[in-house]
Amino acid sequence: MGESDQGLLERHEVPEEYRWRLEDIYASEAAWQQDYDEVKSQLPDLEAFQGKLGSSAETLLAALKLRDEISQKTGLLYAYAKMRKDENTANAKYQALDDKARGLLIDVRGVTSYIVPELLAIPGERVEQFIKEKEELGLYRHYLEDVLRQKDHVLSLEEERLLARLGEVAQAPSYIFGMINDADIQFPKIRDEQGREVQLTKGRYRQFIESPDRRVRREAFEAMHQTYKRQENTLAATLQASVKKDVFYARARKYESARQAALDADNIPLSVYDNLLKSVNDHVHLLHRYVALRQKLLGLDEIHMYDLYTPMVPDMNVKVTYEEAKETIKKALQPLGEDYLANLEKGLTSGWIDVMENKGKRSGAYSFGPYGTHPFVLLNHHDTLDHMFTLAHEMGHALHSYYSNQHQPYIYADYTIFVAEVASTLNEALLIRYLLDRSKTKEGKKYLLNHYMEQFRTTLYRQTMFAEFEMLTHQMVEDGEALTPERLSALYHDLNVKYYGDDIVVDRDVDIEWGRIPHFYYNFYVYKYATGFSAATALSQQILQEGKPAVERYLDFLKSGSSDYSINLLKRAGVDMTSPEPVNKALKVFEELLDEMERLT
CATH class of the missing domain: 1.10.1370.20 (Oligoendopeptidase f, C-terminal domain)
Incomplete structure (x- = not known):
């Protein structure tokens, strides 16, 4: 696992065993589009429940179930589009798909925005009566209690709808920062330990800042921060927004x-x-x-x-290859027992992980656990001790998602930050x-x-x-x-x-x-x-x-x-x-x- 000194690998050059399998969510973009169209067609059905949630236990249950079904599907659509874009943030096709998925998320939030204010308008004793009448509603007890807890901070139906429609605008500062930080910003070349000119990237910065050669550390540090300094007005305006x-x-x-x-x-x-x-x-x-x-x-x-x-x-x-990192982590996590270790093995060998840095790939590391598929982990692995810890860290997230998704219904599967x-x-x-x-x-x-x-x-x-x-x-x-x-x-x-x-x-x-x-x-x-x-x-x-x-x-x-x-x-x-x-x-x-x-x- 390596790359030439000339630069990073192109996405298509990354070996398959080091790429995640997003096909496990959607086998093709046609399948993605099918779900997208289905969600679009279901939104009017969900909208039709507006004004009726307090009418009967059956209606409330049907609305909540449809909301969960739509939200789950939208989650998969968004996950697929986001992760495809993250493979290469400069890829215009997946930028467009990501925009489309984000737009759908906003539409879904807009349509579902009536649910919470309407729930708050139902007297508590009637909600309790509904739960007694309809056993399946018992599942939603904690959710309903959590909604009622925030009663003082939920606005009128029209105001909630307006806030939901502001969603896309509200995401703008974060989205703009992401484009500056991942797609537009260009770092200079610096000299490595051997005096060779090499391109500074966010992934390589961590290696350089850990270098035993103080000159390399200083050059990387100054080059990184002076590059951001040149954008300080834009970055301050974006953060203030x-x-x-x-x-x-x-x-x-x-x-x-x-x-x-x-x-x-x-x-x-x-x-x-x-x-x-x-x-x-x-x-x-x-x-x-x-x-x-x-x-x-x-x-x-x-x-x-x-x-x-x-x-x-x-x-x-210390140099730790990706393969060595996997084996060490399996041994270190033995105190967590056989069940945890079996699921860890599954995660390490079943297309959950995108391992290598490539041109345009989103920096850093994360785990994403959409409901209805297995979790996914993005890495930008270099053969360091630190990156072995990153793998252990992200697999912790991934297995938390895996256990939650296996044992909870959709409404409670997503643990809090x-x-x-x-x-x-x-x-x-x-x-x-x-x-x-x-x-x-x-x-x-x-x-x-x-x-x-x-x-x-x-x-x-x-x-x-x-x-x-x-x-x-x-x-x-x-x-x-x-x-x-x-x-x-x-x-x-x-x-x-x-x-x-x-x-x-x-x-x-x-x-x-x-x-x-x-x-x-x-x-x-x-x-x-x-x-x-x-x-x-x-x-x-x-x-x-x-x-x-x-x-x-x-x-x-x-x-x-x-x-x-x-x-x-x-x-x-x-x-x-x-x-x-x-x-x-x-x-x-x-x-x-x-x-x-x-x-x-």
Whole structure:
């Protein structure tokens, strides 16, 4: 698995065994079109239920079932089109298909927008009576309770329809950022370790920033950020539009803030967010200690932002092929039991995964678990230890989707984003423990400790820093302030100084980093990485210490989808996220790793 120095492979050159099988969703575009036409033809039938949901139990059940059928099919249509586009974002045919699928999503949201306001107009006792009359309606009890919970924030029928029709416009900032970031932005060439000119890509940036050669790290860092700096006005305008969109929707729905609106969707108390920021801010001294240790181990007079990703341990440039990564992950996840391992094997061998970077392919990695087919995983795999962890992470997501889809009806299959990062980071925690336990040398152990501490830095600290940035930018807009490039960069700079401390040179190039983070368009998403990481750290310790009872609780959690509120599902699995305890415990683990690394050096 490799590519020539001249550049990346074209999509058609990628070997079949390293490509996902989107044919498992639709065997042909004709089959896609058939489902598309069917959904279009069903929309008037769903519209016909308008004004009648409260008339009888039969009518309510029929409307909800038809809504679910249409939504499920639309989900498959969108998944196929999106993933085809992601294979090569410059492919005009699939850009058009993706646009068409997005348009259909908006149509479906428009048609279904009457359902929630109409449900809220039915007296609670009549809903209860309907459930008694029609046993099948019992399935929808949690859904109906969740709708009623948000009664104060649902608008009139006409207003809801108007908001639904705004959907496509509301997606514009995120979509425009995606086109700038994935299709239009062009990075310069830099010199690699051998002095050869090579094209910088987002996929290769991670390799270069980890390079033991400081010149390569610095050149990649400066080239990456200066490229974004040249687009700073466009990027600031795009991000401001996205934040204003969040604030508009929150105000339209009578929330006190965009943050409250975003958290209420999952019924998460604001205190969970506040506890996270407080716990991490109370422990930034550990990150400062880590930076000082890194400077010492790298033997640097001064440490810069581009020195944060390179391994602190010399001569441990571990190469892990994709095939080796798969085998190691299977061994590391044995504590999760035979059933989990059998499903993992199925995922690794049955066309779920798109492995290699190719020209035009969407950057990064994700898992997508549409209902009615198997999950899909996008990677841009390079043969590094880090990318082995990426595979373990994304397979955690994929198997969470697989278990939920197998054990839940469509209405509850899609777990919330709040719990989404638990399954992925738990896999990483088990993988690092497996590797640490089998490390034969002091240097090997130090290398792995470095890697695990990097997980804490990049997931618990960095994502919390992002969450703080997101909270502050939304507060600025809510206070009527403009998000100019200067203000965004000054805010981002100050946060880096606070989190990383006085021992590091916070290079001005990093000030523009806010301009390249896709998650800032996801509306208070990133804090869930940090809370999920904390929950996963706690659950992985329970699984390794308790064995079978903890595994059973965990598998039940994976099978639960969104059949109850996220906070309740995690409590049953063994973690209470309403208390600061899980985050503080995770930070305690970080301190122990730091102690051990300091002892070994």
